Amino acid sequence: MIEVKNVYKSFGHLEVLKDVSVSIQNGEVIAIIGPSGSGKSTLLRCINLLEVPTKGSVFVDGQDITDKKTNIAEIRKKVGMVFQHFNLFPHMTVLENMTYAPIKTKGADKLSIGKKALELLKTVGLEEKANVYPEKLSGGQKQRVAIARALAMEPETLLFDEPTSALDPEMVKEVLQVIKALAKTGITMALVTHEMGFAREVADRICFLEGGKLIEEATPEEFFSNPKTERAKQFLEKML
Amino acid sequence: MQFHKMVEFIPLLVKGVGVTLEFTVLSTIAGFILGIIIAVVKVSNIKPLKWLANFYTSIFRGTPLLVQLFIIYYATPQLFDYKIPALNAAVITFGLNSAAYISESLRGGIQAVDKGQKEAAMALGVSYFNTMVDIIFPQALKHVLPALVNESIALLKDSSLVATIGVMDVLRASETIMNTTFIPFEPLIIGAAIYYVLIGILTLLADVLERRVNRSDRS
Ligand SMILES: Nc1ncnc2c1ncn2[C@@H]1O[C@H](COP(=O)(O)OP(=O)(O)OP(=O)(O)O)[C@@H](O)[C@H]1O
Numbered sequence: 001m002i003e004v005k006n007v008y009k010s011f012g013h014l015e016v017l018k019d020v021s022v023s024i025q026n027g028e029v030i031a032i033i034g035p036s037g038s039g040k041s042t043l044l045r046c047i048n049l050l051e052v053p054t055k056g057s058v059f060v061d062g063q064d065i066t067d068k069k070t071n072i073a074e075i076r077k078k079v080g081m082v083f084q085h086f087n088l089f090p091h092m093t094v095l096e097n098m099t100y101a102p103i104k105t106k107g108a109d110k111l112s113i114g115k116k117a118l119e120l121l122k123t124v125g126l127e128e129k130a131n132v133y134p135e136k137l138s139g140g141q142k143q144r145v146a147i148a149r150a151l152a153m154e155p156e157t158l159l160f161d162e163p164t165s166a167l168d169p170e171m172v173k174e175v176l177q178v179i180k181a182l183a184k185t186g187i188t189m190a191l192v193t194h195e196m197g198f199a200r201e202v203a204d205r206i207c208f209l210e211g212g213k214l215i216e217e218a219t220p221e222e223f224f225s226n227p228k229t230e231r232a233k234q235f236l237e238k239m240l
Numbered sequence: 241m242q243f244h245k246m247v248e249f250i251p252l253l254v255k256g257v258g259v260t261l262e263f264t265v266l267s268t269i270a271g272f273i274l275g276i277i278i279a280v281v282k283v284s285n286i287k288p289l290k291w292l293a294n295f296y297t298s299i300f301r302g303t304p305l306l307v308q309l310f311i312i313y314y315a316t317p318q319l320f321d322y323k324i325p326a327l328n329a330a331v332i333t334f335g336l337n338s339a340a341y342i343s344e345s346l347r348g349g350i351q352a353v354d355k356g357q358k359e360a361a362m363a364l365g366v367s368y369f370n371t372m373v374d375i376i377f378p379q380a381l382k383h384v385l386p387a388l389v390n391e392s393i394a395l396l397k398d399s400s401l402v403a404t405i406g407v408m409d410v411l412r413a414s415e416t417i418m419n420t421t422f423i424p425f426e427p428l429i430i431g432a433a434i435y436y437v438l439i440g441i442l443t444l445l446a447d448v449l450e451r452r453v454n455r456s457d458r459s
């Protein structure tokens with residue numbers, strides 16, 4: 001369970017998030033959409049403290065992660081993230097990418113985590129790439145490995161920041177399929193995306209961000225067929 | 241030409257090569273270890289330490305190496321009432337000096353690593369220390385390896401300065417031969433040739449490394 005409460009974030013004089021509150025129930029999938037520069041990535045990155053809110057709090061399982069006393073590394077083990085540009089470690093094989101953090105941070109046994117990683121690779125359709133370096137993979141394959149790497153930590157929540165924006169069109173589908181399958185497993189997810197059809201299909205709730213404010217929150221049916229705000233209407237006209 | 245008269249001094253020259261190499265290797269290692277520490281401080285968020293590291297770098301880059309050598313060798317014994325052996329003084333000076341240069345290369349290398357790498361590691365719950373050691377350094381090192389070899393080439397060249405405080409390196413050996421035989425040309429040419437070969441080998445190594453780095457970048 002994630003609760004973002006009255007979060008503000010500024011970079012210097014630029015106020016990027018203005019009093020944003022949103023909560024995500026266990027097993028819920030929310031899609032964060034909105035125009036470029038509206039603060040979607042920043043909001044997402046506040047949830048695992050890659051950005052520290054200027055004001056407000058973020059609770060993960062009831063624990064305030066903006067509290068100085070919170071061990072943020074422990075929180076991050078429960079909240080995984082998938083990036084737009086994959087950010088695989090280029091000097092490690094696919095398998096090493098996946099097993100490195102579990103071994104380092106959870107003391108996972110090398111053999112059993114290796115086995116588990118192979119299983120995860122199978123679920124994303126890449127078991128034959130286990131011993132390959134990332135440079136030998138296509139963009140879509142890289143992103144699937146990045147998802148598998150996040151899953152190897154057995155997180156309760158996964159954050160996706162435009163997971164398909166850096167991909168060639170023909171590779172978007174394979175990644176979306178993996179995420180869709182994931183959404184059905186009951187893992188909690190927050191995803192920033194420009195793929196409206198995908199958001200509609202996979203999300204339980206849509207959060208529309210504009211100018212650093214969360215100005216509309218609704219079920220996909222409501223939001224896409226009957227948006228309440230003028231700004232959301234304009235945005236959807238442009239996107240669809 | 242009286243090169244045949246040099247034959248009896250071959251052992252002296254060989255010893256000189258040994259000293260020059262020993263000195264270069266020790267200084268490189270010292271400079272590398274200290275350079276890593278200073279580089280880490282430079283990319284950290286600890287303001288006073290950062291300031292100190294930058295000050296350190298500016299001192300060692302902003303004064304002549306020979307002056308630094310003389311200060312360590314002649315001036316510090318006055319403070320501590322302890323005479324430093326010439327080779328030790330030289331290794332200390334060169335180590336401290338190259339640490340300043342190496343820390344700059346490393347800092348650049350660390351900062352050149354895509355910041356997504358650090359974010360990905362952090363997002364997986366990896367500690368700052370482990371992120372640096374396992375994720376950032378290996379990638380930074382790859383890029384600065386050629387610069388590091390170039391730094392040891394510079395050290396090898398500058399190593400001849402230690403002859404001025406009496407260390408029996410290649411230059412000092414040549415000088416000794418000159419003073420005993422009263423023949424200046426042959427021993428100095430031989431000395432120069434030795435440096436040329438040693439530096440050539442290191443340069444070759446630097447080229448190979450550079451090509452390796454570039455190759456894995458392309459794929
Ligand atoms: N580290 C930073 N330093 C300064 N400004 C930043 C930083 N990160 C983001 N910004 C600014 O904050 C604003 C919101 O950025 P953010 O990345 O959250 O938007 P976004 O909604 O994800 O946009 P996009 O759809 O283009 O990814 C932008 O104006 C951006 O330039």
Ligand SMILES: [Mg+2]
Nearest residue numbers: 040041042162
């Ligand atoms: Mg973004």
